[in-house]
Structure formats: structure tokens, C-alpha cells
Amino acid sequence: MHSDSFLTQIAERVLKYDTQTLSGLTIILPNKRARVFLIESLRQQLDRRIFLPKIISIDEFITNLSGLRIMDRVELLFFFYEMYVDSTSESELQTFEQFSGWAKTLVQDFNEIDRYLLNPDSIFNYLEAITEIEHWSVEGPQRTHLIENYLVFWKKLPVYYHELYSRLKTLGLGYQGMVYRESVANLEIATEAMKPNDHFLFAGFNALNAAEERIIQHFLAIGCADVFWDIDKSILADAAHDASLFLRRYKNVWPYYSNRTFDWMSDDFSKPKNIRIIGTPKSIGQARVAGNIIEDLHKSGTIGQSEKVAIILGEENLLLPLLHALPNEATPLNITMGYPAKNTPPFILISKLFRLHLNAIARNQDQYVFYYKDVLEILNHPFIEPFVKANDCIDTIIDRNYTFIPHKKLVSMAASPDPVFSLLFDKWDKGPLAVLQRLSSLLTQLKEYLGKDTNAEQISLAMLYSCYKLINQLIVHYCKEGRTENLETLRNIFKETSEMAEISFEGEPLEGLQIMGVLESRLLDFDHIIITSMNEGNFPSGKGGNSFIPYDVKREKGLPTFKEKDAIYSYHFYHLLLRAKNIYLLYNTESEGIDAGEKSRFLTQIEIEKRPKHNLTHEIRFAPIPLIASEIMEIPKSESVMERLREIAEVGFSPSSLTGYIRNPIDFYYRKILRIRETEEVEESIALNTLGTIIHATLENLYKPFLNQLLTTAAIADCQKHVDAEILDQFRLVYKDGEIKKGKNLLAFEVAKRHVGNFLKMELADIENGDEIIIKELEFTCSRELTDPRLPYPIKIGGNVDRIELRNGKLRIVDYKTGKVEAKDMQLEDWTGLAQDTKREKILQVLAYAFMFRDPSQGREIEVGIVSFKNLKSGFMPFTLLRPDVKETVVTDEILQSYQSILVDLLLEILNPEIPFREKV
Template structure:
């Protein structure tokens, strides 16, 4: 600040301010707070003109304030607005989509119309929700727990194995459908490494081996394995599909983190155990961001609030216009009390709000069509009150502004559901007779029919059974099947004759063995 003032005093510099009359001449408008201070405090403006004050904010503008429940609703509406802009014949080169919250990026990318073409993402995306990072985190969990259970046998827990096998960066490339089916069908809760590879088959892929082969306490080898997994994944992803390009950007950010950890390990041999490595990884990953590459001069521009500084667009869409997001509100990051800061001229939350206010109003300054999206839910994780900027726009509305407020809700059908009818065709009647003349209708089947006839039709007539899932503790219906099966086998020899006490005594002797046999058959 002092250097610029000195250059101005000596006639070697001129400063051009990007500010509007509306913000500068209103003593209470936060968007002009800093520039009003400069005009008042800098002595140079006693002799020099205060240059480049514009009058663009008062020009005609279409401002639409749209409220919708939850974050995903905002992403969907933003996609629809972009589609409308395209249909009206306008180019997306002069359109900016500004995200008040970075976590909205992924749902937004999936909500964009297919014909958007080129787009440029100029914002950092936290690695916390990065699919590649989630995969690495799950690998740490699987192998750390396996070592803690038994270092010798290296026992894996089925849920941790399935978590990795069904991950979107693993499932399409590893070919483990039979393995997943075998685990679910045979109720395998814990399995050794050798058993896992036996079930997978004689020649598991290189990618499968990299994921599941044993981790030792050799930190260098673990990092080399993670690096190899990232490179193997890169080979599966193409360069043509937009989704693959995004996945590669996620992958590259984690690859850089792993390389950084390899350098740390070489410089600091104290990182000598899996536990230490995992804790360092968690700290490093919190600071890592995904950087996207795009074409900055063409196509739709997707950016954060701070990335939009000093840029002008004709069409502006801003999401997350809620308190705590835009502006960010009060955050106490200092031990210095507010009054002390004011006395010493230190920045407070008021100055922080003024910065966001300037960025927000600068986006609106030369725009012709503005869409401001906010979450109507005031409670919940990603909720907050409607932003004060929206209220300010409504109260201080300029005469030439066409301002419309609307609420979007999900379309509800006039009927919750249409009644479903199943005709008793000859085939259905034939199946009912087959059940009746075979095992007959059990009490649970009849109860099920009374409670939900459609479920009875699916399960008993069409024979559509529920998908197999691993039962860690025996379910009540499984226990019932075991007991019924055991009783049936025990009573079979007595069919067609009166029971005697001797028959019951003989059954009691065989009962334990029969129940065990049923357990093996049904519960595996």
C-alpha cells in the first residue's frame, strides 16, 4: 500500500478502481467499504482524480432468486438453467457458474446437459471426498485390521473386502463377481488371504494382487504398492470420456500425495510403521486439493467465489446463497478479542464480509442475467438461513432491475401409487396347486399373504428370493428354517402311525445331530 502511494505521489503510477457509484456513494454498503477508506485516507486524492467509477450496476438486469430444498436440488436447477441458456441460442463462453460450496462440484457435473461440450473448472476440490482417496483409506483399514487380528494368518473381514470390491474404481476392472457371490452365498464372515485368492481363481489379475496381497511393516514397500495401484488404475481410464478425465484428475492428486510421502520416508527413516504412515497420510490428505485442467478462454466457466475476482460475465449462476456459505459469517480464528482488533485497526469478521460482498456484487456488476440459488432448508448439515445479500438486493432494488423470487419443489404425483392387480391366470392357479399339494402353505406364508399379497406373489408364485447377504448373527427366519427342517427330518420315520413315548425318546437322542446338520445346510 505504501509503495503504491509513494509511486502515485512521485507521478510514476496511476490507479484505476473497479467500483460502481451505487457502492461507493452509499456509506453503509459493504461492497465499497475498502475503496471508500482508500479515497478518504490516501492524501494523493486531494490532487488526483478518483478514476474509473462505473455506473453499470444500475443498468437493466434480470435477477432470479431461486430457492430449493437441499444441495442436490441446486445442482439440478443449475443444469436446467444452462440448458435454457443453450436453447435460447446464447453461447456458454460468457456464462459463469459460481459455487458457494465446493462439495457441490460433483453433483453439478452430473447435472450438466450432455451437449455442454467444453468447460473449464478453476477451483480446488477437497481430497476428502475424492474416490481415489476413499479407496486408499479403505485399503489402509483392511490391511491394518488384518495385521491387528493375526499377523500370522492375516485374516480379512468380509465387509472390508466387499467395500473394496464394490468401489467404483475397482468393481469394473477387477472381475470379482463370483468372489462376491461366493462370500454372500456361503456366509463367509472372516477369510484368510489364501482362501480369498483360492475363491478368486487360479490367475488373479495384477490389479487384484496389488489390492489384496499382504502388507508388511515395510513402509517403502507399502507406498510403492499404492503408487503401483494408482498407475494401474490410470491404464484403465481413457482420454475420451468426460467422466474418465475427472477420475484421472482425482487419481493424479492422490498420486502426488503418495509421491510426497515416498520423499518424506526417504528423508525421515523414523516413519517405520504402518500406524505412523497412516496418521501422516491422514494429515497430508486434508491439505491436498484436486486441481482440474480446462480451457480458460472458451466454454462454460465453473469456479469458486474467490476465483471469480475481477472477471465479468453476461450470465451468472451462483449457488449456496445461504448464511455461513456466502458470506461465510463469523469465524473465531484468533485469541484477540473483537474490541482490541477494532482499536488496533486489525481486520475483523466485518472486513471479511466486506470482501465477500465486493466479490458478489462485482459478479453482478456487468451481468445481464443473474440466477441466485439458495437452500430453503434452515436445518440440517448443509443448511442455513437465506443469505443477507438476497435480502439486500430486494430492499435496495434498482429501478431498472427485473427481480423475481421463486421456490422450486419436487413435483408430487396426484396419487401416491396406483393399485396393483395380478390376475389369477391358469399358470398362477397351477402354481398355487403345486404349493398346496407339495409342502403346503406354512403359517408364515399365509400371514405374509394377509399382510402383503404382492410380496406373497413375488416370493411364492414367481419364486423371486431376496439377494444373498452374509448373516454375521443368525437371523430369526434362518433359525425358524433350521428348526422346521430338523423337526421334519425327526418326524419323517413316524409318518402314518401313532406316536409312542419310545418314538419321542429316539427323536431326543437324534435331535442334536439333526440340528447341527440343518445348521451346516442352511446357515453354512
């Protein structure tokens, strides 16, 4: 046997049939996907025109034999519930939410019983007897009501099975196992209806259930079928090898092989192969490594030629990380696999809508108030944001600082009437059916907006259709039942059923990079193959699997257990390796965590049974990580930057902008050169800078009536009376419509009151101790032009001073700080390095105020300093120059000259075109 692909060999055999046999031939394959590859193999080998034989999947073949239609899983669950309601007394009736918890498992057991043609009554009676024994007591019955109900459940299993079977059959419907049982029952009728030249070719099967075995053996026995297996002879000869577990049994047990040879064994596994076992941390690491491998294959010219390349995902959730990790050159790209619908944007959108409305109802039944985060999540959703003109609404929420938004207010924010906006935010106050109909309309509307030209748009439409289908199944259920459960129950039902929904991606399989799941790879051969998630629990999938039938009962009755499941995975794994030349097996090296597990036993097996021509390597690889997390940013000063700096010099460098440059020149570049503001967000809790703004404005308004007057105790008492009202006004002005009456914001409100109150107490104590205080300015804007021979042009220094006062005849400039500042932070021993030391930036800032106010000081002595609301016990903390024998707090000409020299040096650095803006880390 040569090493052509299995489907190529099938095509060769098919073309050897005579014309009469070919006209009646039906080729039955394990899945639909292989059909396209087989047709392509036939086309490549044909030298004449022929009518293709009929090529179908085993499910289609079985369905045709049975005469029934297989129901969708969600549809079946609702149908089962209708039957359950009819056959259960009202006192014992469970809600759909409770029912679905056990019904999904029970239907799966019905499937297995029927596919393996077992007597259901025998199984259910066995289970009932086991349950009775488990609750039997020597001392007589001591059963609680809960245990009695539990035993009643087991007694009813035969009733549920037969009633469901009967009702479905009457309607021409069935679940998969039932369809298989009916197809076996119809074998004789199907045989009588066959035409003389009808012939069946079963190709590429491995693990057959009892019904499939019965059907294939039946057609083999009457001489109108062939069966072609795909197995390596060395694997088949190994009696302990799981990959050949099923085929060995067929070879030894089927009467057909009592006088025939077991044909179609290859010898491809022993041929030269490069097998690289690669361990890497986490699933994301596997995606990155797979992307690197594909990039290397592209660079070598492998992809794009006749070589076939595939990535097999052992874990379906790895699809999206993999797509992000693939290089841009990886086109065409074809995805063929099932993907959990619950993880897709439409399903996530519906879940967010449930949370939005249920939170609104729970918060206030009468007013229907939305939480701002729920609203923003909806408006920023990728299926909503492009189609709903929501920018004005989002800006309003952020600008007004809404934390909770009444329904009427949200509707009024819409820039113009929009059907999608209404469908999203109109009240859910008319019951579950109305909600479902609204969701169906929403999905229909979104479909109209979506295009279908690009791959991304087609994928989005497939996701949207899956969600639309489920919503409409729920509508049918609610219309039939006329049920009135609350919205919380509806959400749980949606969640339960969405876990059963799956989106099937079907790409163009004949060219490009193929991405598929394990089952989608059946019958297909590739030259280069990457298999991910080679860990226990993923590959093979482990001992999991919900069932009411215990392991020992399954073994006794011939139902598949985890042993058979492992054998199925083993077959698929070795089949993928069979004809591949370059094989990359990726696994997660982490043994702990959500997506972790031990290295797959298949990898150990490959190493142990290494063939002479196998080049096998094992390595631990990490996704490429740069040696430096990020380069230190440097931005040169272009002509436009220099022009912008000149504009700032004319308007005025503020003290805060200068200290901002000292902290990080890049931030200065963003804020002052590019004029980029920080992104505004809703302040759910009051930020420190907002609290500072409120305290500053409160003190300004309290003291304004007393400007240029000698402050008295009566004036302070008047201020104290108005503290609460003034702070409340400032909160409303600055924090706008944010919630301030509870939670952290109420605490912030009380903190602001305490800071202002303590400050006024400090002022009162100073006055009572004899200080004479006259407030000259509040929030005063001042500036001064700085000229120096070293500067290229005069530079304006300007900014706002919080408070200027005369205290005991001395001019004092006060800067309020809501953060904590200590007296030592305002003390200076040496001028050296002042403009580079971020710890002393406050000194640089307050001296700028002294520099700006020097001219209008009218010759008075000046002190500049800080009042820290978190350190009011220190009072006013002036700038202090520490000399050997004295602490100087008055800002003298000498001090200003030293400061001015440092200021000029700093400005020369900022204005120097040769010195780039360099990031500080």
C-alpha cells in the same frame, strides 16, 4: 462507460498503447483464469497481427520478484516438522499427528504476518505477554506442568518462525507470505533490472494485502505502471458499503491519487436487471432448482448463443449434487474450481483400505482375518470393480456366507493372479513405508487401466493424480525421517494431510455453461448468473478461521479480520451482479441442520437498496415433487406371459405361489413369470427364513428313522439326545461358513434348540396322554391335477408338505411355521372373499395340501393345520369351519368342493389375458 465486460474494456485500453509500450507490457490479473478471457477479448478486437503482451497472475508476478518457489501446503507441513524435530528436545518432541494439529494454524499466521509486512517478533512477544497475563496470579505462581508447557510453546513461536524462514530461504523455497515479504525486499533490485519500455498494468484488484499495496504503489510512483479498478460509482460513493471498503481507502490514502482522478468507475449496477431471490429447502433443493433454471434457459434458446451463463457455488460440496441435477442438454459444461480431495473416490478407497487392514490386524494379529463388509466395499468400489475380475470372489463370499475371511482364504478366491487384487489384500505387515509404497503402486496400476478420452476419465485421472501426489509426499517424509509409527498413526496422518489436498478442475472457459467457485469468478462478467448457498456462514463465510492471533491484536496490528473477509465477499457478490441481466440468488430456507443458516445479509441488502430499473422478486420454491410418489404398476399379459403361465400349470402351481399372488400379483410376476430371485447377500445375522429352514431340516432328520412306526417315548428320547448335534449340522449346511458361535447367531442357535426341544416335549406329552402317532411322510412332495370346465386346460397343484401322520387313526397334514400363528387365523366362517384376504392366506395354503393328498388318503378323515413354534402351547391348530352349531375340523368333500371353486376362481383370474398383473399397495 459502456456496459461491455471489464476485460473487454481492458482489451480496448491495451490496444491504445503505442507499439513500444505494448512490446514491454505485462498485464497482472488476480487469477490465471481471467487470462484466457482477456486473450479472447483482445483477439475479437484485433484487426491486425501483434505480439500479445505478457499476461500473468499476481502470484506469478510476486514469485518472479522474490526469486523463490512457493511450496505445496503438504510439502511445507512435512518440512516444518523436520525443522521442529531438529529444534526440539526429545523429551518435548510431539508426534507428527500431534504437531500437525497446531502447525497448520501457525503456518497460516506466519502467512498473514508476512503478507502484511509486520514485525514477527513484535507480534509473538505481544502474544506471549498476553498469555503470561492470562495465567498470572496475585498469590504467586501456581502453574501446573501443563500450563508451563503451554507457556513454553508461546515462547518458541519466534524460534519456529525465524528457523523456518531461514531454512526455506536457503533452499530457494517459501510459503506464500514469505514470498510476498521477499518480493517487497527485492523491489529496488527488480527496478534496477527493468528495461526502458517495461510497463505494468494491474487490473481488477480489490482487497490488497500490505505487500501487494507496497509493490503496486512502488511501480505507480516510478511511472511504469497503470492500475485499473472495477467498481460501480454508486457503490464507491456509499461510505457505508462494504463492497467498496478497500477501494475507498486506496482512493483516499494512496499518494498516487493526490493529484489524479480515480478512474475506471462504471455505472452498470443501476441498469435493468431481473433479480430473482429463491428460497428452497436444503442444499439438494438448491441443486435441483439450479438444474430447473438451466433447463428453462435451454428451452428458451439462451444457452448456446452468445449469452454467457454461469453457476457460482457458494459451497463447493454442492458440485456433485448439481452435476446430477443438470439436464442432459447442459453441454458443453466447464468446471473451474477447487474441490476437496478427501471427498473423491481415490481418497475414499485409500481410507477404506486402512479400515480393512487395521480391522484385520486388530481382530487377530496371528491369522489376519478380514471382515466381509470391508472386503465387499473394496471390491465394489468404482475404481476397483471394473478392473479386478472380482465377481467370482464376491459370489463365493455370499454363497458361503463368510462373515470373517482369513487372508489365505481370500487370496485363494481370486479367479486368477491379479496385480491389483494382490496390492489390495496382501498383508500390511512390513511397516508404514511399505504400506505407502504398496498404495503408490496400486494408484499407478489403476492409472494404467483408466482411459483419458472422456470428461469423466479425465476427471478420474485428476483425482487419481492428487491422491498419488499425496501418497508420494508421505513416502518422502517417511524415507527422510526413518520413522516407525504404527499403521493407526499413518492413517491419522493420511487423514490430516488429505484434508489439505485439493483438486483443481480447469475447463474450457470460452463457451457453454460455466460452474465455478466464488474466487474463480473474479474479473469475469456473465449475462445470466445463478449463485447458490446464499446463507450466512457460506456467503459471506462467517467469523470462522483458525488463528493463534486474537481479534483485538489483529485489529491493532492491521491484520484482516472477519470484517475484511465479509467486505471481500461483498465485493465479489456485487461484481457478479454488476453487468448481469438475469440473476438467480438461491438460499436454503432451513435455519437448522448441517448445511443450514440464516438468509444472507446480502439478500436483505439487495432488497433494501433496490434500484428503479431492478425487477426484483422473492419466492419460495420447492424442487418438483410428483403428486404421486410412484404409479401403481400394471403389467399386461402378453402372449409370452400366457405361454409362461401354461408352463407353470404343467409343472405345478404351489400353494405358496398362489398365496404370493394374493399378497401382490407383481411379486408373483417377478418370481414366477420372470423367474427373478432376490439378490443374495451375506447373512451376518441369521434371517428368519434361514432359521425356519434349519428347524424344518432338523425335525426331518430326527424323525426319519421312525417313519411308518408307532412313535414311542423311547423314540422321542432318542431324538432329544441328538437335537444339539443335528441343529449344529444344519447350521453348518445352511449357513455354511457363517459365524455361529457368538453374537446374534449364537442366540439364533439357542432359539432353534429351544423350538425343537419344546416341540419334542409336546410330542412326548401327547404320547404319554395316549395318542397313537405314526409318521407317514416328512417333507413329502405331492401334486394333483385340477380339472374344471371353466379352466382352459388342466392345472397341476403341487408342493411340499412338512409332515403327514396318522394320529389316532385320523390322517393329519401338518405345516410348520416359525412365525406366530393363532388358532383364530385357521378358522373360517364364510368362504366369500377367501382368495382376496391376505389375513386368511394360511387357510388357502393348508387346504391346498388337503386337495393334493385327497386321493391317496384311502378314505380316511383328513385334518390339515399348522404348528407354530412361537405358539406351541396351542399345539396343532387345524383348519376349522365354523358352522352355527358346530366347529368342523375334518376336511369333508363339501369343504373341498367349496375350496376347489374358490381355487378355480383364483386361477381364472391369474390365467385371464384381460386382467393385468396389478401392484397392491
